[in-house]
Amino acid sequence: MMELDQLRGGLVVSCQAYPGEPLRTPDVTARMVQAVVEGGARAVRVQGIADVRAAVGATDVPVVGLWKDGDDDVFITPTLRHALAVAEAGAHVVAVDGTRRTRPDGLTLAETITALKAEHDVAVMADCGSLDDAREAEQAGADILGTTLSGYTGERPRTDGPDLDLITLVHGTCSAPVMAEGRVHRPDQAAAALAAGAFAVCVGTAITHPTTITGWFREALG
Numbered sequence: 628m629m630e631l632d633q634l635r636g637g638l639v640v641s642c643q644a645y646p647g648e649p650l651r652t653p654d655v656t657a658r659m660v661q662a663v664v665e666g667g668a669r670a671v672r673v674q675g676i677a678d679v680r681a682a683v684g685a686t687d688v689p690v691v692g693l694w695k696d697g698d699d700d701v702f703i704t705p706t707l708r709h710a711l712a713v714a715e716a717g718a719h720v721v722a723v724d725g726t727r728r729t730r731p732d733g734l735t736l737a738e739t740i741t742a743l744k745a746e747h748d749v750a751v752m753a754d755c756g757s758l759d760d761a762r763e764a765e766q767a768g769a770d771i772l773g774t775t776l777s778g779y780t781g782e783r784p785r786t787d788g789p790d791l792d793l794i795t796l797v798h799g800t801c802s803a804p805v806m807a808e809g810r811v812h813r814p815d816q817a818a819a820a821l822a823a824g825a826f827a828v829c830v831g832t833a834i835t836h837p838t839t840i841t842g843w844f845r846e847a848l849g
């Protein structure tokens with residue numbers, strides 16, 4: 628398993644384009660990965676098997692891989708099959724749904740993590756939506772607790788910026804490192820997330836999603 632400490636205090640950049648979008652090709656993702664690494668990203672987060680493979684081939688920094696699938700509640704690397712495929716694509720960290728919701732294959736998070744780790748020497752990031760999720764995910768064997776799903780599962784409000792309260796709560800309750808992720812839109816919010824107890828901060832949209840960023844500016848113009 629990779630040395631997680633190399634991420635401590637660092638920035639992770641999520642490089643995702645969504646299905647049907649103009650930038651959604653593995654080649655563009657690979658170039659985006661290289662661009663953010665040049666800017667100082669300590670690791671990258673990439674969605675989809677082809678994109679994970681392309682990212683692993685394009686950089687030396689660790690790749691957090693995930694596979695979003697389905698329209699159900701649980702869509703971030705929802706099953707063991709998805710998790711194994713992400714690991715086989717070369718991800719150093721496999722991000723999985725880390726909520727307490729029923730998974731489509733009927734396995735528990737603990738069963739999923741155990742079976743994945745039996746086959747691959749990977750770290751597991753649990754994408755959580757609440758403190759209870761984080762507690763259970765740590766018990767289940769997750770190496771990193773992400774606040775990724777805060778505001779998207781009904782357990783926490785969708786704050787304007789990152790859910791600093793949840794970061795503080797998880798950091799104060801759990802021993803596993805906390806990845807602040809979700810709605811970190813400005814550098815000062817990233818710094819605030821670290822100050823709240825995050826061990827690293829993952830930023831997506833505000834760095835790698837020009838369509839959304841363009842919309843922010845357009846709206847400001849009225």
Ligand SMILES: CC(=O)N[C@H](C=O)[C@@H](O)[C@H](O)[C@H](O)COP(=O)(O)O
Nearest residue numbers: 641775779809810811830831832833
């Ligand atoms: C909720 C969900 O599906 N989050 C996804 C997880 O991979 C991505 O769509 C986000 O872009 C990522 O978490 C980074 O967050 P933000 O883009 O807000 O910086």
